[in-house]
Amino acid sequence: MSLENLTVLTAGQRQALPRLLAEAGLTTKFAAELLRGDGSDRWFLRISEAGRSLIAILPSPTMPRAQAEARAVWEIGRHLAGRSVPIPALLGFDPATGIVLCEDLGDAQFQGIIAAASSAEVVRHYHQALEVLLQMQLAGRVGFDPRWCWDTPAYDRELMLARESGYFWEACCRDYLGMTGRMPGLAEDFHRLADLAAGQPSGFFLHRDFQSRNLIVKAGRLRVLDFQGGRLGPLAYDLASLLNDPYVDLPVPIRADLFDYYLELLAERAPELVAGFAEGYLWLALQRNLQILGAFAFLAKVKGKPFFKAYLVPAAVNLDRLLREPGGRQLPVLSALATELPDRFNSLKVV
Numbered sequence: 001m002s003l004e005n006l007t008v009l010t011a012g013q014r015q016a017l018p019r020l021l022a023e024a025g026l027t028t029k030f031a032a033e034l035l036r037g038d039g040s041d042r043w044f045l046r047i048s049e050a051g052r053s054l055i056a057i058l059p060s061p062t063m064p065r066a067q068a069e070a071r072a073v074w075e076i077g078r079h080l081a082g083r084s085v086p087i088p089a090l091l092g093f094d095p096a097t098g099i100v101l102c103e104d105l106g107d108a109q110f111q112g113i114i115a116a117a118s119s120a121e122v123v124r125h126y127h128q129a130l131e132v133l134l135q136m137q138l139a140g141r142v143g144f145d146p147r148w149c150w151d152t153p154a155y156d157r158e159l160m161l162a163r164e165s166g167y168f169w170e171a172c173c174r175d176y177l178g179m180t181g182r183m184p185g186l187a188e189d190f191h192r193l194a195d196l197a198a199g200q201p202s203g204f205f206l207h208r209d210f211q212s213r214n215l216i217v218k219a220g221r222l223r224v225l226d227f228q229g230g231r232l233g234p235l236a237y238d239l240a241s242l243l244n245d246p247y248v249d250l251p252v253p254i255r256a257d258l259f260d261y262y263l264e265l266l267a268e269r270a271p272e273l274v275a276g277f278a279e280g281y282l283w284l285a286l287q288r289n290l291q292i293l294g295a296f297a298f299l300a301k302v303k304g305k306p307f308f309k310a311y312l313v314p315a316a317v318n319l320d321r322l323l324r325e326p327g328g329r330q331l332p333v334l335s336a337l338a339t340e341l342p343d344r345f346n347s348l349k350v351v
Contacts, residue, residue, distance in 0.1 A: 006032060008043045008058060012097045017056060020092040020101045021047065024054060038213060038307065039299050040226075042066075046104060054091065059098035068150035070098030072228040075148040077102075080205075080230075083139040086132060086223045105223055110215035111247045122254065128222050129242060130262045133210060136224065137235055138269055140205025144232065155206050155233030157198035164287050165190035167294030172312075173337075176297035177344050185333040193331055197234075197287050200280035201273060206233030211245040235266075236277065240285035244318050246292060246311040252321075282327045286334075289319045293341075316341035 009017070021030065030049035037044060041060035046053060057073065059066035074093040077100075081087055092101035110129065114122055146153030169186070173179040207214075207230055214226045239262055243255045250258075259281075267274050292315045296308040320342065322328065323335040 006034065006045070008034065008061070010097065013058065013099055016094040016097045016099055017045075020056070020094060020099060021054070024091045024101055026052070026054070037226075039295065039303075039305070053104040055088070055102050055104045057100040057102065065150055067098045069228055070100055071095065072148055072150040072230075073100045075145075076227055076230045079144060079148070080136065080140055080224075080227060083136075083142065085136045085140060086221060087227060088223060088225070105216040105218045105225075108217045109213055110217060110222065111212035113217055114212060114248050119254070122250075123257070125217075125222075126242075126254075126258050127261060129215060130239075130258065130265060132222055132224065133238055133242065134262065134265050134269060136207065137204045137238065140230070141203060141232065144205060144230075146232065149231045151229060152231060154202070154231050155208065155237065156202075157194045160194040160197055160287050161190060164291040164294070165193065167298070168290035169294075171294040171302075172297035176301050176312075177341075177348070183333050183337060186337065189331040189334040193283060193286055193334070196330070197280075197283040200234040200236060200284060202234045203232050204235050206231055207238050208233070208241075210238040210241045212242075212248045234280070234284055235273065236281040236284040237288055240281060240288045244285055244289060244322070246296075246314040246318065249314055279327070282322065282325060285322055286319070286331075289315060289322060293319065313342055313345045316345055 026047065026049050030047050033046040033048070035044040035046055035055075041062050043058040045056040045058065047056060048054075057070070059070045063069065070093075074090060077087055077090045081090065088105055089103040090100065091103065093099070110125070114125060117125060152159055169182065169190075207224070207227055209226055209229060210224075214224065216223045216225060239259070243250065243258055259278075263274060263277065266277065293312065296312050296315060299305045300308040300312070316338070320338040323331060323338045328335045
C-alpha cells in the first residue's frame with residue numbers, strides 16, 4: 001500500500017511523513033501496512049523497505065487532545081529512554097501533525113508468549129517484566145516533568161473517583177449491565193477506597209496501563225509500549241496492573257510468588273519503601289480493577305469493540321477475589337456488588 005492510498009492521512013501528514021522517513025534513512029520505495037491498536041483511536045503504519053521496518057504513529061482523528069497525547073509519546077519516551085527504560089527507539093516527531101516515528105518491535109506480545117510458555121518460563125518472563133517495571137518506576141521519576149503529561153500530571157484521589165470507581169459505575173454497571181440506581185452505601189465505599197489508595201506513598205513514575213498487551217519481546221528482551229499516559233503516582237498501581245491482568249489468568253500462587261519477587265527487588269533498590277507496601281497494594285489493585293471494568297465495558301458497548309467482551313468476566317471474578325481478602329471488609333457494599341458481577345455478565349452471554 002502506498003501513502004497515496006492511505007485515506008487516514010491528512011494533507012499535512014502526507015507532506016510530513018516522507019520527510020520523517022527520509023531523515024530516518026528510508027527512500028520512497030517502501031510498503032505501508034495499516035494497523036490498529038486495541039482500545040486506541042490512533043492509527044499505526046508499519047512501513048517496510050529493504051528488510052527494515054518502522055512504525056509511524058498517527059494521532060487520533062477524533063480525540064480533542066490528540067496532539068498533546070502525541071507530544072507526550074515523544075517527550076515521555078525520550079525521558080524514559082534516557083533513564084534506561086527499554087522502549088521502542090524514537091526516530092522522529094513532527095509537532096505540526098503529531099506523527100511519531102519509532103522502531104518496529106514486531107508482534108511478539110507478552111500475552112501470547114505467556115500463553116505458550118511452561119510454568120517455569122512464565123515465572124522467568126515475569127521476573128524480567130518486574131525488573132523492568134521497578135527500573136521504570138524509580139529511575140523514571142528522576143527529572144520527570146509533569147508538563148509532559150497530556151492527561152493529568154499525577155494519579156490522585158480526584159482521578160480515582162471520577163475515572164476509576166465513577167467510570168466503573170457509569171460505563172460498566174449502569175450502561176453495560178443496565179443497573180438503575182446505586183446500591184445504598186456504594187458511593188461511601190468508593191470514597192473510602194479512594195481515601196485508602198490516595199494515602200499510599202506516591203511520586204514515582206506510573207505507566208497506568210502496564211499489562212501484557214503493552215509489553216513486547218524482541219530478541220529475548222522485553223520492551224514497554226503505550227507509556228504516553230505516564231504521570232507520577234504510587235508504586236503498587238502498575239504492579240497490580242501486571243499481576244491482575246485479565247488478559248493473562250495467572251494462578252493465584254504464581255501471583256503471590258511474583259509479588260514476593262517484586263518486594264525482594266524493592267528491598268534491594270529502596271528498602272525504605274517496603275514497610276506497608278503489601279497493605280496499600282490491595283487498595284490500588286481494587287482501583288485498577290474498577291478502571292479495567294469501566295474501560296472494557298465502554299470499549300465493548302460504546303466503541304463497538306467486541307474483543308474486550310471476553311475479558312469482562314475474568315476482570316469481574318478478579319474484583320470479587322480481591323474483595324474477599326480481609327481488607328475487603330472495609331468495603332461491604334462494593335464487596336456485595338462484586339459477588340454478583342460475574343453472573344450478571346454471564347446472563348448477557350458475555351463470553
